[in-house]
Amino acid sequence: DGQISHTFVIFGASGDLSRKKIYPTLWLLYRDDLLAKPIKFCGYARSKLTVENIEGNCRQYMKVQPNEETKYEEFWALNDYVIGSYDNSSGFELLNRQLTLMENKNRANRIFYLALPPSVFEDVTVNIKQNCMSASGWNRVIIEKPFGRDAASSQALSDHLAKLFHEKQIYRIDHYLGKEMVQNLMTIRFGNKILNTTWNRDNIASVLITFKEPFGTQGRGGYFDAFGIIRDVMQNHLLQILSLVAMEKPVSCLPDDIRDEKVKVLKCIKTLTLDDMVLGQYVGNPDGTTDDARNGYLDDPTVKNGSITPTYALGVLKINNERWQGVSFILRCGKALNERKAEVRIQYQDVPGDIFEGSTKRNELVIRVQPGEAMYLKVMTKSPGITFDIEETELDLTYAHRYKDSYLPDAYERLILDVFSGSQMHFVRSDELREAWRIFTPILHKIEQERIQPITYQYGSRGPKQADVKCEQNNFKYSGSY
Numbered sequence: 001d002g003q004i005s006h007t008f009v010i011f012g013a014s015g016d017l018s019r020k021k022i023y024p025t026l027w028l029l030y031r032d033d034l035l036a037k038p039i040k041f042c043g044y045a046r047s048k049l050t051v052e053n054i055e056g057n058c059r060q061y062m063k064v065q066p067n068e069e070t071k072y073e074e075f076w077a078l079n080d081y082v083i084g085s086y087d088n089s090s091g092f093e094l095l096n097r098q099l100t101l102m103e104n105k106n107r108a109n110r111i112f113y114l115a116l117p118p119s120v121f122e123d124v125t126v127n128i129k130q131n132c133m134s135a136s137g138w139n140r141v142i143i144e145k146p147f148g149r150d151a152a153s154s155q156a157l158s159d160h161l162a163k164l165f166h167e168k169q170i171y172r173i174d175h176y177l178g179k180e181m182v183q184n185l186m187t188i189r190f191g192n193k194i195l196n197t198t199w200n201r202d203n204i205a206s207v208l209i210t211f212k213e214p215f216g217t218q219g220r221g222g223y224f225d226a227f228g229i230i231r232d233v234m235q236n237h238l239l240q241i242l243s244l245v246a247m248e249k250p251v252s253c254l255p256d257d258i259r260d261e262k263v264k265v266l267k268c269i270k271t272l273t274l275d276d277m278v279l280g281q282y283v284g285n286p287d288g289t290t291d292d293a294r295n296g297y298l299d300d301p302t303v304k305n306g307s308i309t310p311t312y313a314l315g316v317l318k319i320n321n322e323r324w325q326g327v328s329f330i331l332r333c334g335k336a337l338n339e340r341k342a343e344v345r346i347q348y349q350d351v352p353g354d355i356f357e358g359s360t361k362r363n364e365l366v367i368r369v370q371p372g373e374a375m376y377l378k379v380m381t382k383s384p385g386i387t388f389d390i391e392e393t394e395l396d397l398t399y400a401h402r403y404k405d406s407y408l409p410d411a412y413e414r415l416i417l418d419v420f421s422g423s424q425m426h427f428v429r430s431d432e433l434r435e436a437w438r439i440f441t442p443i444l445h446k447i448e449q450e451r452i453q454p455i456t457y458q459y460g461s462r463g464p465k466q467a468d469v470k471c472e473q474n475n476f477k478y479s480g481s482y
């Protein structure tokens with residue numbers, strides 16, 4: 001009965017995510033011969049389009065080298081497109097007929113990617129289940145955040161999905177879990193005696209996890225305003241990093257052993273209060289050199305007048321367990337800041353019994369997620385030469401120097417490949433999601449119900465000064481400008 005065929009269905013094929021991420025990723029995986037064969041791709045959306053139109057939409061994001069044109073055409077020849085609505089089964093029946101024509105009837109696996117706004121999640125998943133499941137192979141569904149907007153709505157979505165699919169069929173993407181240095185966290189911790197044995201409250205003073213972007217909402221204000229930076233970045237990307245930094249050692253590297261530990265450490269975190277947070281919203285910089293920089297958040301026409309949605313947030317989380325009691329985990333994220341950066345900064349305690357007249361600085365292990373993957377350890381050393389001065393320097397593993405020739409795939413490349421191979425290691429399980437919402441829901445409700453005003457900060461700055469103060473109050477000592 002032939003080889004198993006694979007079909008990858010993209011719902012929302014004409015949208016932004018498909019154009020910028022999904023099609024380009026599928027192309028790169030196809031180009032590098034990483035996908036199971038035979039493979040077909042099928043877009044689905046409401047717009048009257050053809051595969052040629054979709055190709056045209058995507059072209060500028062596809063990264064095609066001159067010698068790859070033939071393969072590129074081969075890729076698009078494997079594509080199809082079906083027009084249909086999201087809330088009506090007839091389009092899905094049509095899709096299913098089309099898929100059946102494209103596949104090996106006896107052995108077909110299907111992946112469904114929902115590159116769609118949350119308003120249609122429920123209809124689409126019901127319609128997939130009723131009309132589009134392969135009976136002769138596996139079916140997997142990939143979904144993107146937002147997974148609800150608080151504990152109750154997220155639970156409702158989880159319950160809805162659980163009625164239709166097994167957890168093993170659901171792949172919740174948090175694309176930070178596909179980044180090289182985030183995936184490296186487990187190796188750094190559990191593959192190094194020297195780090196592993198100091199990874200606790202006896203040695204570490206505080207942990208700062210940062211996400212910064214140097215641009216504003218850039219036309220995404222409508223979406224962003226309904227969610228805010230806490231839901232957009234902190235509750236998912238930063239909390240995922242935190243759980244990998246703080247969890248206990250899993251029994252093995254099997255996906256569920258790892259996710260069990262992530263859930264366990266999340267359960268030790270108490271819910272956040274306003275005292276634990278600093279909230280900010282950017283205003284335009286009159287001296288800015290671009291329109292984006294001169295405009296504040298409230299100047300974005302897609303943002304509600306008088307919106308109090310934070311574009312910057314700092315939150316101090318405490319983990320109540322034997323390893324971490326008393327150590328602050330500071331999550332910090334913001335838009336329209338002075339630079340693009342995502343990093344984890346583990347700050348060690350002061351050296352006891354100082355003999356250097358107070359001139360030692362704290363060791364720090366920095367794991368830079370982007371830009372420019374790196375891991376470096378800040379250490380004290382004697383200044384080279386005739387003096388006996390001391391200075392701070394770095395043991396530096398910068399990937400661009402050390403691993404010149406290695407190709408670091410984009411997060412989406414790794415994650416989509418994982419879906420083909422059935423590995424859920426880097427995907428969010430429903431109980432993780434539940435814990436994440438438990439931690440953030442009370443503060444989100446309070447901010448909205450009491451209309452807590454964010455502190456303004458200027459586009460292109462480091463964010464509100466109060467954030468630095470909060471870091472210092474939580475045993476994070478500045479020795480540079482982070």
Ligand code: BG6
Pocket residue numbers: 175213232233342
């Ligand atoms: C997304 C957020 O999840 O992550 C965006 O919705 C943000 O607001 C983006 O810009 C950042 O991702 P990356 O990979 O560019 O750091």
